[in-house]
Amino acid sequence: MLEAAAALADEVGLEATSMRRVADALGVTAMALYKHVANREELIDGMLDRLVVSIDVPADGLPWEQALRARIRSARSVMNAHPWAQVAIETRTVASPTVLAYMDSLMAIMFDGGLSADLVHHAMHALSTRMWGITRDVLPTPSVPTDSDLRARAMAEFATTYPAIVRMATSTPHAGAGCDDDAEFAFALDLLIDGFARLHEEGWSSVR
Amino acid sequence: MLEAAAALADEVGLEATSMRRVADALGVTAMALYKHVANREELIDGMLDRLVVSIDVPADGLPWEQALRARIRSARSVMNAHPWAQVAIETRTVASPTVLAYMDSLMAIMFDGGLSADLVHHAMHALSTRMWGITRDVLPTPSVPTDSDLRARAMAEFATTYPAIVRMATSTPHAGAGCDDDAEFAFALDLLIDGFARLHEEGWSSVR
DNA sequence: CTTGACACGTCTACAGCGTATACCTATGGT
DNA sequence: ACCATAGGTATACGCTGTAGACGTGTCAAG
Numbered sequence: 001m002l003e004a005a006a007a008l009a010d011e012v013g014l015e016a017t018s019m020r021r022v023a024d025a026l027g028v029t030a031m032a033l034y035k036h037v038a039n040r041e042e043l044i045d046g047m048l049d050r051l052v053v054s055i056d057v058p059a060d061g062l063p064w065e066q067a068l069r070a071r072i073r074s075a076r077s078v079m080n081a082h083p084w085a086q087v088a089i090e091t092r093t094v095a096s097p098t099v100l101a102y103m104d105s106l107m108a109i110m111f112d113g114g115l116s117a118d119l120v121h122h123a124m125h126a127l128s129t130r131m132w133g134i135t136r137d138v139l140p141t142p143s144v145p146t147d148s149d150l151r152a153r154a155m156a157e158f159a160t161t162y163p164a165i166v167r168m169a170t171s172t173p174h175a176g177a178g179c180d181d182d183a184e185f186a187f188a189l190d191l192l193i194d195g196f197a198r199l200h201e202e203g204w205s206s207v208r
Numbered sequence: 209m210l211e212a213a214a215a216l217a218d219e220v221g222l223e224a225t226s227m228r229r230v231a232d233a234l235g236v237t238a239m240a241l242y243k244h245v246a247n248r249e250e251l252i253d254g255m256l257d258r259l260v261v262s263i264d265v266p267a268d269g270l271p272w273e274q275a276l277r278a279r280i281r282s283a284r285s286v287m288n289a290h291p292w293a294q295v296a297i298e299t300r301t302v303a304s305p306t307v308l309a310y311m312d313s314l315m316a317i318m319f320d321g322g323l324s325a326d327l328v329h330h331a332m333h334a335l336s337t338r339m340w341g342i343t344r345d346v347l348p349t350p351s352v353p354t355d356s357d358l359r360a361r362a363m364a365e366f367a368t369t370y371p372a373i374v375r376m377a378t379s380t381p382h383a384g385a386g387c388d389d390d391a392e393f394a395f396a397l398d399l400l401i402d403g404f405a406r407l408h409e410e411g412w413s414s415v416r
Numbered sequence: 417c418t419t420g421a422c423a424c425g426t427c428t429a430c431a432g433c434g435t436a437t438a439c440c441t442a443t444g445g446t
Numbered sequence: 447a448c449c450a451t452a453g454g455t456a457t458a459c460g461c462t463g464t465a466g467a468c469g470t471g472t473c474a475a476g
Contacts, residue, residue, distance in 0.1 A: 018433065028454075031435075035453050040434065090298050090344070100370055103346070107372035117379040120372075121387070126396035128343045135336045136298070138311070162308055164315035164328075171325040179329070183414070188334035191403040192396075199399075206391070226462065236425075239464080243424050248463065419476080426469070433462065440455070446448085 001026060001036055002046045006082065009047065014084035019043075041093075048088050049098040051078050057105070064113025065193050071106065072189060076133025076182075086134045106131060115196070118206050123196045130192070135185055209234060209244055210254045214290070217255065222292035227251075249301075256296045257306040259286050265313070272321025273401050279314065280397060284341025284390075294342045314339060323404070326414050331404045338400070343393055 004025045009017040019040055023030040037043045056074035058067040079085040095103070103124070110120045124131070159166040172179075212233045217225040227248055231238040245251045264282035266275040287293040303311070311332070318328045332339070367374040380387075 019435080020433080029456080030433095031456085032454055034435070097369075100373065104370040104372045107376055111372055111375060117376045121376050121380045122392060122395045124346060124376075125343065125387075125392040126399055128338075128346055128396070130336075131346065135333065138332060138336055138339065161305075162312040164312045164319055165308065167319060168315055168325045168329050168332075172329045179333075184330060184333035187330045187414075188336070188400075191334055191400065191407075195399040195403055206395075227464080228462080237427080239427085240425055242464075417476105419474100421472105421474090423472085424470085426467105428465105428467085430465085431463095434460100436457105436459085438455100438457085441453090443450105443452085445450090 001033065002043075002050055005043060006047050006050065006084075009084040010082060014044070014087045017084070044088050045092065045094075045096050048085065048092065049096055051082060051085055052098045052102050054078055055102065058109075064109050064115070065197055067109045067113075068106065068193055069189060071109065072127075072131055072133055073186075074133075075102075075131070076185060079133045085132075086136075089129065089132050089134060103131070110196070113200075115200050116205065119196065119200060119204060122206065123192075126192055126196075130185075130189060133185070135181075135188070137181075209241065210251075210258055213251060214255050214258065214292075217292040218290060222252070222295045225292070252296050253300065253302075253304050256293065256300065257304055259290060259293055260306045260310050262286055263310065266317075272317050272323070273405055275317045275321075276314065276401055277397060279317065280335075280339055280341055281394075282341075283310075283339070284393060287341045293340075294344075297337065297340050297342060311339070318404070321408070323408050324413065327404065327408060327412060330414065331400075334400055334404075338393075338397060341393070343389075343396070345389075 001022070005017060005022045008022055008025050012021070018030075019033055020030040022043070023033055026032075033043065037046065052075075055071065055078050058070040058074075062070065079089070092099075106127075107120050107124065110123060111117075115123070129135075155166070209230070213225060213230045216230055216233050220229070226238075227241055228238040230251070231241055234240075241251065245254065260283075263279065263286050266278040266282075270278065287297070300307075314335075315328050315332065318331060319325075323331070337343075363374070
């Protein structure tokens with residue numbers, strides 16, 4: 001059932017994955033699903049849990065920074081394979097045991113690295129949803145007319161209204177080629193982990 | 209109308225802010241709303257825009273790090289005053305002109321600080337939704353029985369299943385007192401901004 | 417003064433949603 | 447032989463977003 005629901009969500013998205021459609025896919029009535037889950041929330045929890053348990057556990061003996069990076073990158077590859085996972089994570093309200101276990105494992109990696117409970121706590125907050133390997137697209141990709149004349153006019157107007165956006169879009173190394181989401185994710189993740197490491201070395205504490 | 213919708217959302221949450229209920233609050237039919245907005249998405253966009261324009265613009269002449277921090281902190285105070293804003297941001301799919309202008313202003317702050325387009329680009333991705341001052345709660349607050357005996361037993365069991373979580377929860381400076389979300393937010397934001405500054409000083413570039 | 421456009425509202429209707437309640441039936445342990 | 451239980455069905459309720467047709471009151475142009 002979870003498998004069928006996940007397959008459906010892969011096809012039509014999470015929003016369209018209604019109880020009735022999942023049931024249809026199984027050749028069954030919608031109400032039959034309620035013999036197995038309490039409600040739709042629980043169904044989605046289950047779908048997500050299936051993904052979470054498939055996140056790789058990094059090899060033993062790695063430095064904590066590498067282990068943390070590896071586990072989160074694996075989370076990313078798992079979540080990226082299923083577009084609905086991002087929506088699912090963002091709408092989740094309670095943590096299932098599977099989710100708790102994943103978070104526990106991340107904290108354990110940091111504890112094993114010798115980080116203080118204080119720092120681990122702050123680090124988890126700083127990672128936030130990034131610990132699931134996801135990031136929302138924040139940068140706009142405005143639709144411009146294809147006609148080259150109109151396009152130039154639209155761009156010009158856009159440039160006066162949003163100069164910084166245009167400057168960024170036109171002068172970034174891979175301008176036009178679209179941007180490499182994986183690279184952006186790795187950049188931000190490394191920035192955070194490097195920050196944690198630096199604070200750890202400095203003996204940082206939240207109380208001053 | 210946007211005001212009424214926002215007021216309703218403050219009371220009952222965004223999910224419960226249906227076209228009919230907004231219309232009711234205005235003493236009008238649901239369909240009347242469609243003379244002003246194309247659909248519910250657009251209504252929510254409008255509600256959000258009202259908030260975004262009220263984000264403070266930092267004083268001129270501040271160093272870019274401080275200006276960036278100030279603007280984002282202001283965003284946080286605006287968004288935090290309206291619980292539905294977080295949900296709204298997370299479900300938004302296209303950027304309105306107001307939203308574009310806000311993002312443009314953040315980038316402008318960094319450009320003014322001399323950061324390269326490359327770095328600005330990566331920084332915006334790294335900030336991600338944090339640029340709106342929001343962060344999802346990621347740390348679980350499991351409900352434990354109030355009865356002290358049962359409570360001890362539950363905690364013990366929890367501790368063997370999720371040792372790192374318990375270790376963190378019990379040995380963090382403000383254990384038990386709940387955690388200060390604003391402080392956590394500031395920590396993560398500063399970590400990122402400090403990272404940007406460091407990379408900027410080093411003359412960082414994404415091409416190696 | 418008339419006419420017609422338009423802004424802005426209503427009414428009705430439809431398809432879809434999650435899910436409560438009641439009912440049926442095959443299976444398997446006592 | 448019995449009966450509880452797991453797992454299915456049928457029906458129904460209240461809710462959702464929104465399409466389409468139908469008024470009106472206001473206001474500018476002929």
